Amino acid sequence: MNTRSEVEHELVFAHGLAAVLLLFVAIGFGILASTELVSPDLSHGIPVLSWGRLRYDHTQGILFGWLGNAFFAFLYYGIPIVTGRPVTSRNLGRVMFGIWNFMIVLPGWALVLAGFSQPLEWAEFPIVIDVFVVLAILLAIIQFLPGFFRAGLENLYVSGWYVVGSLVFTALAYPMGNFVPEYVPGARGAAFSGLWIHDAVGLFVTPMALSAIYFVIPAAMKRPVYSHFLSMLGFWLLFFLYPLNGTHHYVFSVIPMDAQKGAIAASALLGVDVIIVVANLLLSMRGSGLIPRDLPLRFVGTSTVFYLIVSIQGSLQAQMMFNQSIHFTDWVVGHSHLAMLGFATFAAAGGLIHAWRHIPWARYNRDAMEAAYWLLTTGVLAMFIDLTLAGLVEGSTWASGAPWLESVRAVRSYWLFRTILSVPIALGFVALLMGMTTGPRNQPAAEERLAA
Amino acid sequence: MSAPRTALLVAGVGGIGFFAMSILVLGVWPGRVLEDQTKKLAPAHPLPLTPSEQRGREIYSREGCAYCHTQQVRYLDRDIQRFGKPTLAWETRFDYPHLWGTRRIGPDLSRESSIRSDDWQFAHLYNPRNLVPDSVMPAFPSYFDGAPDRPLQSAQDLLAYLKSLGRARELADTDPALNASASSARREDKHPQLASVSATPQARDLYAHNCAGCHGEKGDGEGPGASGLRPHPANLTEHEYTNDRVARALWNGIAGSAMPAWRDFPASDLAALSAVVRQFHTASPEATPPQQIVDLGRQIYADHCAQCHGENGAGDGPGAKEINMQPTDFTAERPSLAESLRALRNGVDGTPMAPWNTKLSEAELSAVAYYVRSFYTPE
Numbered sequence: 001m002n003t004r005s006e007v008e009h010e011l012v013f014a015h016g017l018a019a020v021l022l023l024f025v026a027i028g029f030g031i032l033a034s035t036e037l038v039s040p041d042l043s044h045g046i047p048v049l050s051w052g053r054l055r056y057d058h059t060q061g062i063l064f065g066w067l068g069n070a071f072f073a074f075l076y077y078g079i080p081i082v083t084g085r086p087v088t089s090r091n092l093g094r095v096m097f098g099i100w101n102f103m104i105v106l107p108g109w110a111l112v113l114a115g116f117s118q119p120l121e122w123a124e125f126p127i128v129i130d131v132f133v134v135l136a137i138l139l140a141i142i143q144f145l146p147g148f149f150r151a152g153l154e155n156l157y158v159s160g161w162y163v164v165g166s167l168v169f170t171a172l173a174y175p176m177g178n179f180v181p182e183y184v185p186g187a188r189g190a191a192f193s194g195l196w197i198h199d200a201v202g203l204f205v206t207p208m209a210l211s212a213i214y215f216v217i218p219a220a221m222k223r224p225v226y227s228h229f230l231s232m233l234g235f236w237l238l239f240f241l242y243p244l245n246g247t248h249h250y251v252f253s254v255i256p257m258d259a260q261k262g263a264i265a266a267s268a269l270l271g272v273d274v275i276i277v278v279a280n281l282l283l284s285m286r287g288s289g290l291i292p293r294d295l296p297l298r299f300v301g302t303s304t305v306f307y308l309i310v311s312i313q314g315s316l317q318a319q320m321m322f323n324q325s326i327h328f329t330d331w332v333v334g335h336s337h338l339a340m341l342g343f344a345t346f347a348a349a350g351g352l353i354h355a356w357r358h359i360p361w362a363r364y365n366r367d368a369m370e371a372a373y374w375l376l377t378t379g380v381l382a383m384f385i386d387l388t389l390a391g392l393v394e395g396s397t398w399a400s401g402a403p404w405l406e407s408v409r410a411v412r413s414y415w416l417f418r419t420i421l422s423v424p425i426a427l428g429f430v431a432l433l434m435g436m437t438t439g440p441r442n443q444p445a446a447e448e449r450l451a452a
Numbered sequence: 453m454s455a456p457r458t459a460l461l462v463a464g465v466g467g468i469g470f471f472a473m474s475i476l477v478l479g480v481w482p483g484r485v486l487e488d489q490t491k492k493l494a495p496a497h498p499l500p501l502t503p504s505e506q507r508g509r510e511i512y513s514r515e516g517c518a519y520c521h522t523q524q525v526r527y528l529d530r531d532i533q534r535f536g537k538p539t540l541a542w543e544t545r546f547d548y549p550h551l552w553g554t555r556r557i558g559p560d561l562s563r564e565s566s567i568r569s570d571d572w573q574f575a576h577l578y579n580p581r582n583l584v585p586d587s588v589m590p591a592f593p594s595y596f597d598g599a600p601d602r603p604l605q606s607a608q609d610l611l612a613y614l615k616s617l618g619r620a621r622e623l624a625d626t627d628p629a630l631n632a633s634a635s636s637a638r639r640e641d642k643h644p645q646l647a648s649v650s651a652t653p654q655a656r657d658l659y660a661h662n663c664a665g666c667h668g669e670k671g672d673g674e675g676p677g678a679s680g681l682r683p684h685p686a687n688l689t690e691h692e693y694t695n696d697r698v699a700r701a702l703w704n705g706i707a708g709s710a711m712p713a714w715r716d717f718p719a720s721d722l723a724a725l726s727a728v729v730r731q732f733h734t735a736s737p738e739a740t741p742p743q744q745i746v747d748l749g750r751q752i753y754a755d756h757c758a759q760c761h762g763e764n765g766a767g768d769g770p771g772a773k774e775i776n777m778q779p780t781d782f783t784a785e786r787p788s789l790a791e792s793l794r795a796l797r798n799g800v801d802g803t804p805m806a807p808w809n810t811k812l813s814e815a816e817l818s819a820v821a822y823y824v825r826s827f828y829t830p831e
Contacts, residue, residue, distance in 0.1 A: 169471050
């Protein structure tokens with residue numbers, strides 16, 4: 001076990017701060033877009049404030065600005081510890097930080113607002129930005145993965161597995177999802193798009209989040225995870241099943257029924273896999289109580305519970321009987337908020353705060369973090385329930401054959417409530433930022449050795 | 453196993469192997485099936501987008517239209533009944549990239565080409581709430597030169613694209629079930645009989661949310677959406693309608709105008725709307741014109757009007773079939789004298805009805821204006 005001196009505190013700090021600052025912009029886009037659904041003339045016809053462009057920037061901002069930066073912050077702390085050697089180069093890290101934020105997130109947002117974008121989910125930044133994303137992923141492989149192939153490393157902890165698998169997979173899947181539909185038209189392109197929609201969430205965000213969860217739990221519990229066998233089983237099932245889920249975004253479409261059914265079966269099995277993973281994680285947390293005192297642990301624990309709910313929900317909503325009623329509705333929007341704002345955000349926050357606590361000069365305000373946790377938990381759950389109900393209302397209105405606009409009128413109060421819920425969520429993130437920038441500075445003495 | 457070998461296994465099998473498996477099984481193989489299906493079912497003559505339609509498609513893409521409007525009718529009864537036949541693979545074969553969408557806040561647009569009129573589309577893009585008060589769609593005034601009837605090239609391109617949606621399939625498949633939209637206007641007489649009811653506050657509310665955008669709160673045809681529409685929305689205060697006439701207009705829309713059909717409304721709602729529409733007109737006592745005026749009117753009508761409006765004023769003259777819009781059926785709707793004179797003098801913009809002020813004298817215009825009002829037969 002190496003010492004913490006190899007951890008890249010400076011890059012943890014930079015990515016951590018960038019993550020939270022860009023998060024405010026990303027949720028700003030979301031809040032504006034949700035307000036425009038309640039008050040559609042808010043934009044006054046100004047093109048850069050148009051709903052579609054805000055919607056593109058919202059999700060791309062959450063993916064790249066917030067989660068991407070937060071995961072990088074965690075990796076600069078976690079990878080040196082898991083591999084027992086420093087990352088490849090601190091200067092490379094500075095370059096990657098520049099590319100990620102100043103060549104991808106900020107210009108991506110600006111270009112989308114200016115009308116240069118791709119109408120593909122989780123791929124809305126224009127192709128010129130995609131080139132830099134691919135470059136950044138390749139650089140991340142160079143930066144983080146060599147340590148795993150170092151001779152003499154005895155065991156590879158499961159957090160490392162997820163990072164290796166995720167970065168390699170995403171280096172292939174990202175260009176597939178962003179470039180192929182530009183050259184393969186219509187239904188054939190949609191088949192690839194469906195894969196990427198799921199790969200972005202399933203093979204980039206999920207493994208990174210699980211990597212952080214698998215890291216924080218044993219570190220905070222000061223004992224190994226419950227079962228390394230279950231960790232491995234969970235990993236292999238996830239990487240086998242997740243890539244086969246994508247077609248479930250196009251159930252009842254012209255895409256061959258065998259492909260749809262395969263994806264639906266894989267979606268159901270994925271729920272089983274998540275039960276295995278979550279059982280292992282929660283068993284690893286046994287003894288910490290329902291509401292652990294350690295905040296990073298509490299964040300990743302709650303993330304684990306969100307992960308269970310959102311995955312079981314995903315397995316169910318891929319099933320045809322269910323899918324026909326809720327597909328195209330706000331149910332799915334609720335599902336994706338539980339996934340990205342619940343599961344992924346809580347894991348990213350847990351990993352980030354855990355790493356942040358070990359930056360010798362960084363500040364940490366426990367009370368603010370406590371407030372952040374409760375505000376976010378309340379906000380996410382309420383938004384999830386609200387959008388789920390809205391989706392059920394929409395689905396049943398459509399099925400009734402009522403005039404289309406009835407479905408819009410019927411959910412306006414749900415949309416208004418969703419917009420109101422952005423208040424606790426935004427305050428939660430303000431508290432998160434305060435937790436990282438106010439309070440006493442971390443004591444180097446607080447450093448402890450990782451149990452794993 | 454040593455760590456580097458584990459890492460290699462994870463990278464090779466988990467990262468590369470499973471990725472390759474997924475694109476082969478769910479990308480490449482379905483693609484080949486879809487390509488075969490396209491070859492088998494696509495019409496012989498491809499119909500790619502024109503440059504204008506292509507530019508419109510780019511606007512549709514960058515404004516995120518596909519994030520509220522799907523272009524994919526699923527193989528599901530609820531989709532088929534609302535939108536029409538399921539989307540086939542070849543219909544989107546020129547879409548780089550596809551615009552299938554995964555969310556519906558607005559309706560599916562796969563068959564949009566024949567559902568709405570051009571002026572409706574422009575006025576709606578300019579500001580949807582002018583026509584559809586409860587719409588949440590963004591307004592796009594920046595594609596216009598200050599008014600809905602002054603579209604810039606960009607709005608014309610976008611409209612051209614919208615009109616391309618479903619066009620190729622429509623040419624290949626003439627089954628009316630192809631487009632199930634309850635809003636497409638069609639030139640048909642068939643419609644359900646509506647009960648004669650009174651205009652309740654709920655009925656007025658229904659009118660306010662669905663009709664007032666164009667026809668105005670007071671029924672004067674001056675709603676916020678009216679200015680961009682050719683023909684102008686009917687001034688309901690200036691017309692006396694039979695219940696049957698309103699039923700026909702509500703059920704079938706007015707083909708050739710922006711008036712859509714409302715077939716997805718329950719008959720009780722349509723009956724309520726008819727009651728509201730009909731009570732906008734207030735009858736006032738009128739003098740009977742002298743016989744010689746009636747005779748002059750009859751003569752002029754037979755010479756100039758019957759060709760389209762029919763000998764008996766039922767809008768069924770021999771020329772009626774040749775024009776894109778049903779001529780007014782005077783047996784079921786009776787314009788006020790002023791309205792009738794206005795139409796004769798100025799014509800009706802956006803319809804085949806031409807101005808007659810250069811061809812007929814003032815006396816002849818008045819005579820025929822009186823005369824067309826004599827066809828009306830109240831129920």
